[in-house]
Amino acid sequence: MTATEHGAVSVAAAPAPSVQDVARGEGLAPALRLLLGGRGAGQAPRGRTGFALLPEDWAADRVVLRRYGLPGGPVVVVHEPPAAPADAGGAVDGTDLLRLRLGVAEGLRDACVAHLADRPSGESTVLMQQMVKGQLAEALAHQLELSALLDSGVPVRGPLLRSVHGQITRNGRALLRLLGARGYLADGPGAVAEASELLADVHGPAKEDR
Amino acid sequence: MSVLDGRLTALRGQAREWAADFRAAALELDRDPGLVADHLDLPGVRCLSTFGVPPAFQVDPPTVGPYRFDGTNGLERAVVLEEFAAGDIGMTLAAPGPSMSGVLVAKLGDQEQQEWFFGRMTAAPTWTCFALTEPERGSDASALSTALREEDGELRLTGAKRYVGNAARARYAAVFARTRPGPLGVTAVLLDTEAEGYHAEPLDSLGIRGAQIGAVTLNGVRVDRDRVLGRHLSPARRGIWASLQVFNELRPSVAALALGIAGAAHAYVREHYAGALGEDRDRIEVLGGRIAATRALVHRAAAAVDATGDGYLASAAKARACALAEETTLAACDLLGPAARLSHPLLDKLVRDARGVEFMEGTRNIQHLNLFQGMRSGRVGA
Numbered sequence: 105m106t107a108t109e110h111g112a113v114s115v116a117a118a119p120a121p122s123v124q125d126v127a128r129g130e131g132l133a134p135a136l137r138l139l140l141g142g143r144g145a146g147q148a149p150r151g152r153t154g155f156a157l158l159p160e161d162w163a164a165d166r167v168v169l170r171r172y173g174l175p176g177g178p179v180v181v182v183h184e185p186p187a188a189p190a191d192a193g194g195a196v197d198g199t200d201l202l203r204l205r206l207g208v209a210e211g212l213r214d215a216c217v218a219h220l221a222d223r224p225s226g227e228s229t230v231l232m233q234q235m236v237k238g239q240l241a242e243a244l245a246h247q248l249e250l251s252a253l254l255d256s257g258v259p260v261r262g263p264l265l266r267s268v269h270g271q272i273t274r275n276g277r278a279l280l281r282l283l284g285a286r287g288y289l290a291d292g293p294g295a296v297a298e299a300s301e302l303l304a305d306v307h308g309p310a311k312e313d314r
Numbered sequence: 315m316s317v318l319d320g321r322l323t324a325l326r327g328q329a330r331e332w333a334a335d336f337r338a339a340a341l342e343l344d345r346d347p348g349l350v351a352d353h354l355d356l357p358g359v360r361c362l363s364t365f366g367v368p369p370a371f372q373v374d375p376p377t378v379g380p381y382r383f384d385g386t387n388g389l390e391r392a393v394v395l396e397e398f399a400a401g402d403i404g405m406t407l408a409a410p411g412p413s414m415s416g417v418l419v420a421k422l423g424d425q426e427q428q429e430w431f432f433g434r435m436t437a438a439p440t441w442t443c444f445a446l447t448e449p450e451r452g453s454d455a456s457a458l459s460t461a462l463r464e465e466d467g468e469l470r471l472t473g474a475k476r477y478v479g480n481a482a483r484a485r486y487a488a489v490f491a492r493t494r495p496g497p498l499g500v501t502a503v504l505l506d507t508e509a510e511g512y513h514a515e516p517l518d519s520l521g522i523r524g525a526q527i528g529a530v531t532l533n534g535v536r537v538d539r540d541r542v543l544g545r546h547l548s549p550a551r552r553g554i555w556a557s558l559q560v561f562n563e564l565r566p567s568v569a570a571l572a573l574g575i576a577g578a579a580h581a582y583v584r585e586h587y588a589g590a591l592g593e594d595r596d597r598i599e600v601l602g603g604r605i606a607a608t609r610a611l612v613h614r615a616a617a618a619v620d621a622t623g624d625g626y627l628a629s630a631a632k633a634r635a636c637a638l639a640e641e642t643t644l645a646a647c648d649l650l651g652p653a654a655r656l657s658h659p660l661l662d663k664l665v666r667d668a669r670g671v672e673f674m675e676g677t678r679n680i681q682h683l684n685l686f687q688g689m690r691s692g693r694v695g696a
Binding site: 152153154155169181183223235236239270280281282285290291294295298301302307308310311 | 454476477654655656665670678683
């Protein structure tokens with residue numbers, strides 16, 4: 105609030121984009137930067153087995169095990185055996201990671217709609233096929249439910265955390281099936297989903313934490 | 315009750331033995347699909363190089379014990395391909411041989427065309443590819459736009475194909491094209507890929523990288539008139555009808571490939587999490603039961619295609635097997651805990667490969683639509 109001669113006036117700063125929105129609209133690498141931002145490249149957290157998925161420019165001196173050239177910038181998988189549990193900046197926030205992955209899944213839905221609307225089928229488009237409409241609606245409903253869960257304040261940890269990661273993975277795959285073989289190419293939407301799945305793999309809770 | 319007799323059981327055992335070689339080379343082939351050329355002497359690869367060549371054209375038909383087999387029967391293919399895929403689907407699909415084109419040639423080719431094609435398959439390991447899918451039209455044969463036209467007294471092929479396995483390494487390609495509008499205007503031709511105007515390049519895929527799926531452009535490729543498949547048949551039997559028949563015959567094989575991946579993931583988790591207890595042990599056991607159930611469906615579907623040519627049951631088998639492959643590979647990761655994919659490269663490969671079978675032979679939606687047609691017509695589930 106700012107005091108003026110006319111009284112208090114709201115000066116609302118534009119809200120910072122959420123990690124979910126960035127993942128959906130800009131890509132995985134920008135969302136990862138946002139998720140890990142406060143820590144700096146050298147302090148990016150690894151999973152408990154030492155693997156990490158990072159924007160490529162954050163992996164400067166590390167051995168890259170795998171690289172994904174994605175919209176928004178490349179991400180890479182690196183590995184350094186952890187010297188101590190939860191070293192290198194601590195663990196990734198579980199809920200934030202879910203939001204990032206949900207944003208990726210929402211971006212996949214956008215990609216599906218755009219692609220299928222351009223794809224001819226008979227006198228119409230693939231998008232307008234009843235079966236396709238139904239599956240997109242089902243995927244959307246699922247995403248809305250997951251979004252509501254994350255907004256609800258219900259603690260998502262242990263078995264529920266693992267389950268939600270699995271649900272996001274399956275949601276993404278259901279969408280990719282609608283893209284046919286295009287969803288299986290290394291330079292297409294499937295690669296974004298693949299990297300998102302690896303994020304869950306790296307930072308998934310261990311059995312004793314579930 | 316299994317539909318496998320002693321002969322098929324023996325084949326299964328032999329294929330499982332050969333598949334161990336595939337497993338050993340799986341990760342290096344995944345990194346570099348070109349390495350398949352270094353594995354042509356593996357018994358399983360040699361088997362695939364003539365698998366599907368009809369007995370009349372076999373020079374030295376493969377045998378297992380007292381049994382001959384040639385891969386021209388759907389149930390036989392399902393049994394062998396499940397085992398090979400459990401070894402490595404990448405090597406299975408990277409191997410030279412008649413593959414899908416062989417089924418098409420056996421169904422549509424006249425005597426001379428079969429001699430020409432299968433003769434080349436038996437003379438030396440030869441890669442082939444099957445080019446139906448198009449960039450904007452998918453694998454809907456009725457919508458394809460690649461054109462076979464008469465120009466200056468010659469047949470010329472123009473168009474583009476995409477997601478074609480082995481496209482860049484194939485010496486011979488079976489290509490679907492259109493001679494005129496309408497369902498009777500669809501036909502298939504055999505091409506020598508060294509012909510001028512044929513260009514293929516690999517596409518980088520997330521899994522099944524050994525198969526090196528590719529994009530093909532056809533810029534006025536000259537086609538010999540005697541390489542137009544089914545030239546002795548009526549247009550009604552060499553166009554869309556033929557492509558559907560081929561897909562019906564091959565669908566149990568794709569289901570078997572998916573089943574092999576599921577079986578490999580199940581075996582992997584049993585080996586690497588041998589001490590599973592309680593819920594985890596139950597989960598692994600249930601997965602094993604589901605694999606057995608889907609295998610029974612795949613075999614039943616293959617037997618049905620062999621008996622009647624109907625692919626409805628095979629659609630159910632393909633859809634279920636692909637779903638099972640995905641679920642089993644993901645469950646294996648879940649059971650093995652954090653970073654399972656990155657700590658277990660072979661399991662990671664199975665996860666990536668499992669997604670790929672979905673797109674072969676039509677995705678789940680296409681299979682469900684086909685199954686619905688079968689249900690409505692009373693041909694399945696009645």
